[in-house]
Amino acid sequence: MERKPYVRKVNFYETDQMGIVHHSNYIRWFEEARTDYMDRIGYSYARAVAAGIDLAVVDAYMTYHSMVRYGESVHIYTEITELSVARMRLDYRVVDAETGVLRTEGYTGHCFYDGKKQVPVSLKKALPELYELFESLNFH
Amino acid sequence: MERKPYVRKVNFYETDQMGIVHHSNYIRWFEEARTDYMDRIGYSYARAVAAGIDLAVVDAYMTYHSMVRYGESVHIYTEITELSVARMRLDYRVVDAETGVLRTEGYTGHCFYDGKKQVPVSLKKALPELYELFESLNFH
Amino acid sequence: MERKPYVRKVNFYETDQMGIVHHSNYIRWFEEARTDYMDRIGYSYARAVAAGIDLAVVDAYMTYHSMVRYGESVHIYTEITELSVARMRLDYRVVDAETGVLRTEGYTGHCFYDGKKQVPVSLKKALPELYELFESLNFH
Amino acid sequence: MERKPYVRKVNFYETDQMGIVHHSNYIRWFEEARTDYMDRIGYSYARAVAAGIDLAVVDAYMTYHSMVRYGESVHIYTEITELSVARMRLDYRVVDAETGVLRTEGYTGHCFYDGKKQVPVSLKKALPELYELFESLNFH
Numbered sequence: 001m002e003r004k005p006y007v008r009k010v011n012f013y014e015t016d017q018m019g020i021v022h023h024s025n026y027i028r029w030f031e032e033a034r035t036d037y038m039d040r041i042g043y044s045y046a047r048a049v050a051a052g053i054d055l056a057v058v059d060a061y062m063t064y065h066s067m068v069r070y071g072e073s074v075h076i077y078t079e080i081t082e083l084s085v086a087r088m089r090l091d092y093r094v095v096d097a098e099t100g101v102l103r104t105e106g107y108t109g110h111c112f113y114d115g116k117k118q119v120p121v122s123l124k125k126a127l128p129e130l131y132e133l134f135e136s137l138n139f140h
Numbered sequence: 141m142e143r144k145p146y147v148r149k150v151n152f153y154e155t156d157q158m159g160i161v162h163h164s165n166y167i168r169w170f171e172e173a174r175t176d177y178m179d180r181i182g183y184s185y186a187r188a189v190a191a192g193i194d195l196a197v198v199d200a201y202m203t204y205h206s207m208v209r210y211g212e213s214v215h216i217y218t219e220i221t222e223l224s225v226a227r228m229r230l231d232y233r234v235v236d237a238e239t240g241v242l243r244t245e246g247y248t249g250h251c252f253y254d255g256k257k258q259v260p261v262s263l264k265k266a267l268p269e270l271y272e273l274f275e276s277l278n279f280h
Numbered sequence: 281m282e283r284k285p286y287v288r289k290v291n292f293y294e295t296d297q298m299g300i301v302h303h304s305n306y307i308r309w310f311e312e313a314r315t316d317y318m319d320r321i322g323y324s325y326a327r328a329v330a331a332g333i334d335l336a337v338v339d340a341y342m343t344y345h346s347m348v349r350y351g352e353s354v355h356i357y358t359e360i361t362e363l364s365v366a367r368m369r370l371d372y373r374v375v376d377a378e379t380g381v382l383r384t385e386g387y388t389g390h391c392f393y394d395g396k397k398q399v400p401v402s403l404k405k406a407l408p409e410l411y412e413l414f415e416s417l418n419f420h
Numbered sequence: 421m422e423r424k425p426y427v428r429k430v431n432f433y434e435t436d437q438m439g440i441v442h443h444s445n446y447i448r449w450f451e452e453a454r455t456d457y458m459d460r461i462g463y464s465y466a467r468a469v470a471a472g473i474d475l476a477v478v479d480a481y482m483t484y485h486s487m488v489r490y491g492e493s494v495h496i497y498t499e500i501t502e503l504s505v506a507r508m509r510l511d512y513r514v515v516d517a518e519t520g521v522l523r524t525e526g527y528t529g530h531c532f533y534d535g536k537k538q539v540p541v542s543l544k545k546a547l548p549e550l551y552e553l554f555e556s557l558n559f560h
Contacts, residue, residue, distance in 0.1 A: 012455065012465070013302050013448050017295035017350060018255060023197040024171070024293050027164045028433050035432065045432070046491030057163040063199040070297060071466030115158060152315065152325070153308050153442050157435035157490060164433050168293050175292065185292070186351030210437060211326030298535060303477040304451070307444045337443040343479040395438060 005075035006036040007097065012070055020067040026104050027060055030092045033076040034108065037090070041137060043130050049115070053126050056113040058087070062106030073097035083138040085122040085131070087111050145215035146176040147237065152210055160207040166244050167200055170232045173216040174248065177230070181277060183270050189255070193266050196253040198227070202246030213237035223278040225262040225271070227251050285355035286316040287377065292350055300347040306384050307340055310372045313356040314388065317370070321417060323410050329395070333406050336393040338367070342386030353377035360418040365402040367391050368414060425495035426456040427517065432490055440487040446524050447480055450512045453496040454528065457510070461557060463550050469535070473546050476533040478507070482526030493517035503558040505542040505551070507531050 008029055016022040034055075035045045048055065068074060074094050082089035087110060094104040112123040123131040148169055156162040174195075175185045188195065208214060214234050222229035227250060234244040252263040263271040288309055296302040314335075315325045328335065348354060354374050362369035367390060374384040392403040403411040428449055436442040454475075455465045468475065488494060494514050502509035507530060514524040532543040543551040 011448065011452055013296065013304050013451055015297035016293060017297065017299045018194060018196075019297045022293050023200065024164070024167045027167060028431070031164070031433055032431055044491070049490070054158060056158075057204060059201070059203040060163065061199070061201045064197060070469070071464070151308070151312055153311055153436065153444050155437035156433065157437065157439045159437045162433050168291070171293055172291055184351070189350070210329070211324070298474060298476075303480065304444070304447045307447060311444070334438060336438075337484060339481070339483040340443065341479070341481045344477060 003077070004040065005077050005095075006033040007073060007075055008032065009073045010068060010070050015070050020069055023062075023064060026062050026064075026094065026106065027108075029074075029076060029094065030060070030062075030090075030106060030108055033078045033092055034090055036076075037078040041133055043133055048127065048130060051127060052114055052116055053121065053123070053130075054113045054115050055088070055110040056120075057108055058111050059109040060106065062104055064104050065102045068094075068096075068103050074103060075100075080134055080138040081107065082109075083134050085112075085124040086120060088123075088134060088138075143217070144180065145217050145235075146173040147213060147215055148172065149213045150208055150210050155210050160209055163202075163204055166202050166204075166234065166246065167248075169214075169216060169234065170200070170202075170230075170246060170248055173218045173232055174230055176216075177218040181273055183273055188267065188270060191267060192254055192256050193261065193263070193270075194253045194255050195228070195250040197248055198251050199249040200246065202244055204244050205242045208234075208236075208243050214243060215240075220274055220278040221247065222249075223274050225252075225264040226260060228263075228274060228278075283357070284320065285357050285375075286313040287353060287355060288312065289353045290348055290350050295350050300349055303342075303344060306342050306344075306374065306386065307388075309354075309356060309374065310340070310342075310370075310386060310388055313358045313372055314370055316356075317358040321413055323413055328407065328410060331407060332394055332396055333401065333403070333410075334393045334395050335368070335390040337388055338391050339389040340386065342384055344384050345382045348374075348376070348383050354383060355380075360414055361387065362389075363414050363418040365392075365404040365411070366400060368403075368418075423497070424460065425497050425515075426453040427493060427495055428452065429493045430488055430490050435490050440489055443482075443484055446482050446484075446514065446526065447528075449494075449496060449514065450480070450482075450510075450526060450528055453498045453512055454510055456496075457498040461553055463553055468547065468550060471547060472534055472536055473541065473543070473550075474533045474535050475508070475530040477528055478531050479529040480526065482524055484524050485522045488514075488516075488523050494523060495520075500554055500558040501527065502529075503554050505532075505544040506540060508543075508554060508558075 014021050014025045038045045077093040081091045089109045091107045114121045154161050154165045178185045217233040221231045229249045231247045254261045294305045318325045357373040361371045369389045371387045394401045434441050434445045458465045497513040501511045509529045511527045534541045
């Protein structure tokens with residue numbers, strides 16, 4: 001069970017004139033958390049890309065519960081919530097690092113994509129090792 | 141009826157190593173399209189902010205249909221699809237400027253927010269002129 | 281003589297919690313202005329890239345004279361200030377669109393680079409037409 | 421003597437279609453390294469901002485020696501190279517985390533600025549503790 005969060009400090013350049021982290025940064029934090037998640041499970045995203053397979057983003061959603069400010073850090077919890085040979089979905093929960101108060105939740109949907117041939121692929125066929133790893137972590 | 145699109149040229153810095161516009165840029169394009177929409181209807185977002193009212197983003201969704209590349213431009217169509225005194229939703233349709241092929245669709249949900257008092261407000265009370273303008277454009 | 285500026289409206293997401301455009305955005309505006317400059321002189325950057333040649337950035341400088349805020353627009357004046365077969369330099373002057381007050385100045389240095397072979401090239405040999413165009417505009 | 425580097429992993433969204441980290445990201449990495457430097461010396465940038473004092477950026481320079489790619493990490497070395505009561509300069513050296521190969525060098529110039537009064541200030545008067553800390557580290 002993957003429970004260790006990705007720890008992220010707010011960068012000053014991510015604030016906006018409302019004095020909070022601009023809402024457009026969370027989709028980037030999700031990508032960082034996803035990459036970190038793959039590092040932790042032992043199959044880096046860079047390795048998948050090097051093997052020719054992208055986790056192309058097909059959709060993304062985020063709902064903003066409370067604001068994050070400069071000087072704060074967040075913990076991002078990532079988990080696989082859907083998986084097929086062609087697609088997967090990851091859910092993210094961003095909480096304040098100190099208090100655990102919920103900041104933002106969301107998900108990203110992905111299809112497995114052969115970057116060179118520019119076609120969707122079955123991950124089970126293209127990278128069976130990664131597929132099995134994802135499957136072992138998808139307990140929904 | 142608001143039908144004129146926001147025209148947006150791709151910036152080189154918006155591409156990623158897959159050779160396409162990185163998926164995190166569309167939420168920023170939505171903000172640009174929203175701002176442009178307000179300019180067109182005659183009540184700029186800067187004017188709302190100057191009057192102390194933000195359209196704070198409460199959630200956002202995007203679904204990616206086809207890729208946009210450097211050298212291309214897009215047209216973004218914006219419309220109000222939900223409106224109450226406390227909240228609104230805008231939908232966006234990003235199409236290729238030349239062919240009209242659909243690239244990305246999505247929406248942003250907003251609450252009306254008093255930036256100084258840091259509380260949600262009724263737009264009808266806070267900025268009645270803007271509320272009526274939105275209402276006249278919300279034909280769903 | 282290239283005197284028409286690139287017109288750029290500030291995006292909300294470019295502001296920071298000091299209430300101004302964050303200083304990291306200007307290097308991106310320079311890129312936009314450079315691209316716009318090439319469009320105006322009749323040889324788009326996308327065309328150079330498609331022909332295999334990048335204007336790889338080798339250094340960049342910016343000096344910030346006064347702040348730009350949300351709701352404002354700027355005019356960016358671009359000109360070629362150095363040119364050889366291997367390298368060039370472009371200077372940028374960012375002024376307020378209404379008052380002409382100087383906001384930021386700077387430059388970017390470039391080498392001509394064959395993206396496929398991953399080697400620096402002579403622009404005079406690689407894209408003579410573009411080299412001659414640059415030369416005709418470099419009156420310093 | 422401050423010799424511990426800031427460690428930074430490349431984010432996928434920082435790459436461009438040339439397959440490298442886009443040159444506009446380094447000025448943001450400098451800001452992160454500067455913030456990290458202040459954390460290490462025991463006076464966080466957030467604390468200075470909370471006390472009303474910004475290190476407003478007055479100019480910035482970067483020279484790009486070699487490219488950074490996705491999957492890599494860098495070490496960023498920061499040091500104070502100029503200091504007066506009104507201004508300071510920090511220099512940055514970005515090297516590959518594994519090989520130590522130089523990637524990018526640069527600097528940022530700053531003036532001390534009272535964000536509320538919107539005027540430049542003497543750091544020695546405004547935040548003497550921070551000024552003395554900087555002075556003890558400025559060995560050039």
